[in-house]
Amino acid sequence: MIRAAVLAGIVLALPAGAQDRRTGYDDMSPALQAMQDDPMNPAAFWLIDGEALWSEPAGTRGQSCADCHDAAEDSMAGVAARYPAWDEEQAAPVDLNGRIALCRDRHQGAGPQDRADPDILALLAYVTHQSRGMPLTPDPDPRLDPARARGETLFTTRMGQLNLSCAQCHDDNSGGHLAAALIPQGHPTGYPQYRLEWETLGTLERRIRGCLTGVRAEPFAPGSADFIALALYLQSRAAGLQVETLPIRP
Amino acid sequence: MSVLINVPETAAPGEIVTIRILIQHPMETGFRTGRDGALVPRDIIESVACLYQGEEVFRADLFPAITANPILSFHLRAGETGRVEFVWTDNSGVTARDGRLLTVA
């Protein structure tokens, strides 16, 4: 009965039906868009920290990111627009967060760090900033295809006690409303993002955890293969949309 | 904790300029409970003062209803060349300061 009520609610809040792709930025109020466009944007604090960390030696080898990659403006341009990508050694897809962890492990001799660690978030923000305005360009490596297909399956699979799939909200009913909130199309153009709900910077992984607990499903484990698969699918679904930095979302 | 300050580099005498400051701070209200059910202690900036030519030209008293990473924008009439200095204080009495030079010509 409750599920029927929920579904009825979604159906009655039908969107305009336009299939034009819209980012979360497009859907925000002018006030929040202005907050994102303002150089004095609270996400700038993570960017500043990330820039400093880029050239700071870390781990037992005392290596900095810059020791291998030189200027991020050149070496990291387009990287965030392309990831997730294939890792030869693990023979698995990794996201940008995972790539930073592998770099720390293999090249810096630094210990494992939580994927939501403030320093990792700062580096993510800094590396992503080097792809600002670039179109999301899925990595064409065919070895990623099975995970991307798995991601599409996850996107269209009903989950949780509310028995809803991602697609039911973000494909079928985007532009409609859940209570007073607009349902976005769910494109990953703006991560890591400064979310007013969190009052801090957070990742796509954290946002999807919110989606999954919202439908009363068990969230993916941090960095799990299923999360990366979903990230791959979301990125291909949003291909061509521009990378936003520094993103603000409600 | 970082701070972003926006003061124009130059101004004409008597010109009214816009001053902005964004301070990295959680502005923890003291009304929220943590995962253990206990109140998270209040941690807010209570006061942001702006000094110019030896006098306080603007001050904001902030309460828990101000956002995390508070931002303030206000105005200042340029007098002589000098530093536009900020002093901010949290509810445990800790003070920080930073400023920018305003050249008046």
Added chain:
Amino acid sequence: MILTRRTTLATLIGGPLVLRFGPAAATPETMQTAIDGFTGGADITEGRVTLRIPLLVENGNSVPLTVSVDSPMTPDDFVEQIAIFNEINPLPDTARFHLTPRSGLATVETRIRLNGSQTVHAIARLSDGSFWSAATEVIVTAPACREV
């Protein structure tokens, strides 16, 4: 309580609409007490103050606010203080801005937290001791599928 579609949706997916603050909440009466503390009980005239807040905000955690007072801001005639009050947060006091003739222009911007839809009040004390005010109604919505 009648379980309407709207309340079902709000409860199940949106979660309770009030999350940021605990159960304590100010009331218009406690706000009036705070205002009396600011004015010392003096008369307040509506006018000269402009309070700009978007009518509808997507998240009460960050609500842009601009307050300005019509004043020449000269040593003889300037705005001394502007106080912002809210009706239903745990504390009615929101911010107080102390201005001087050096301010040049009595316009201040900041971002505030609002614990739900309510009317926000701005009261200015001028150098002649008079009080002026403006009020703006704000509708606060919240994003769906928030963290629990």
